[in-house]
Amino acid sequence: MHNPIGEKRWPDIDCADGLDPLKSARERGQRLLEAELPSLPADEAIVRLNALHDALIVRVLALAENEVARSGLGAPPVPYAYMLYGSGGRSEQTMHSDQDSGLVYADANDEAEEERNRSYFRRLAETAVDYLIEIGYPPCEGNVIASNPAWCMSLRDWSDRIAGWFAEPSWENVRYLLIAADGRAVWGDVGLADRLRGRFFGDLLGHPVIERRMLENTLRHKVLVGVFGQLLTEKYGDNAGGLDIKYGAYIPMVNAFRLLAVRAGIRETSTLGRIDALHAAGALSEEEAEEARTAFLLFLKLRLFTSVALEDGRLVGTGKLPASRLTKEIVPALKTALKTGNKIQRKVQKELQYRLGGR
Structure with a gap:
């Protein structure tokens, strides 16, 4: 084959x-x-x-x-x-x-x-x-x-x-x-x-109703950054003090750029490819695309340092970044990246709700 x-x-x-x-x-x-x-x-x-x-x-x-x-x-x-x-x-x-x-x-x-x-x-x-x-x-x-x-x-x-x-x-x-x-x-x-x-x-x-449902699904996971720019870390359990980098950073950006790309008829499947294609199509400004790319690359790399768990004899990623990884060197860049993710979520919500006639 x-x-x-x-x-x-x-x-x-x-x-x-x-x-x-x-x-x-x-x-x-x-x-x-x-x-x-x-x-x-x-x-x-x-x-x-x-x-x-x-x-x-x-x-x-x-x-x-x-x-x-x-x-x-x-x-x-x-x-x-x-x-x-x-x-x-x-x-x-x-x-x-x-x-x-x-x-x-x-x-x-x-x-x-x-x-x-x-x-x-x-x-x-x-x-x-x-x-x-x-x-x-x-x-x-x-x-x-x-x-x-x-x-x-x-x-x-x-x-x-x-x-x-x-x-x-x-x-x-x-x-x-x-x-x-x-x-x-x-x-x-x-x-x-x-x-x-x-x-x-x-x-x-x-199918505009499908787009509305896709928007609801896309916004289900929120970026884990507070109104004052603070990290919304885990409070309890084995990962107390750590950050859910998968569902609190990575997935929200994946979802946002997937929806923007699908809406624009872009068939690229990687998130970075979707960002580049959206910029080429005029759906993202140069500044937006660069900010998004920088933030997403950080999330991708941090995912490689998340903790793992042993399940049925196999190592499985948890998606959680341990507190030990939240060093004073990485936290400022992570906060900036999360703010970018939050801004992208708001952009998606605003643009698609306007197109779909929602509130």
Whole structure:
């Protein structure tokens, strides 16, 4: 299958013939990157880490295809694309991100062919997800994962499902639409993935009620900065004195720029790419774009220093920045970045409520 992530740079990953060497390659790659983190610019650190994740996932897909072939189901019967959502789709994963994924495959000519395709790709998806769990990627808690039949479908069925989300703008369906907006093909037929994303953007234009629901969802998480510019840190528990950098800084900016980009028809999935595209389209001034980029890069780098927890034998990121990381050197820059995030949230709320005729 086609590998859309481009040049491969990890021979130990590319040549891994099983899960144990692949898991070891991941651990080595991440240890090397962790050692370099203090001296790396944030954007370079994120690019290198996400390229490492992509390479691991691509190798898992190749191993999964081989395993399914050995089981007697052969090669993929039609083209398909393996999709990443969440931080993977945005190329913003941390050291310990979970799996958010989906699979889309080409339409069949008849029901018998469709049943064959469905059986093959469900088996492939289940194998790939199990393999990724084995090398340290826990499954998405919300079950947005390729092994869930609701996220592993033909292009026709995917199109029908997206149409259903638009037709019934419940909170859950709008959440699914926002997840779909971050979808990125990491392996397979990129053109198939583009057609799927085209259906999403084509349907959005005629549904102002969806935009209103998206706005409500987008503003759910507030930036953790007080009216006097103080950090709103955790008061109790293991992380007392620390900051929820994921939901109090990173996610609010992800949500804001996703909504602005979707509203403008921008198909870029990374937040930094969306900021650049919005600036190019005239939706952000030079000053706004630069402030946003600087703030978001800081949030991305701080996410790499958040604490982890052991769950079912696997390390899982908590999204919480320990109090020990809130040094006198970092706090002023963090306060400035949070104020920028707060300003962006207000901008989104004001602009979209004006367009939608709200208060």
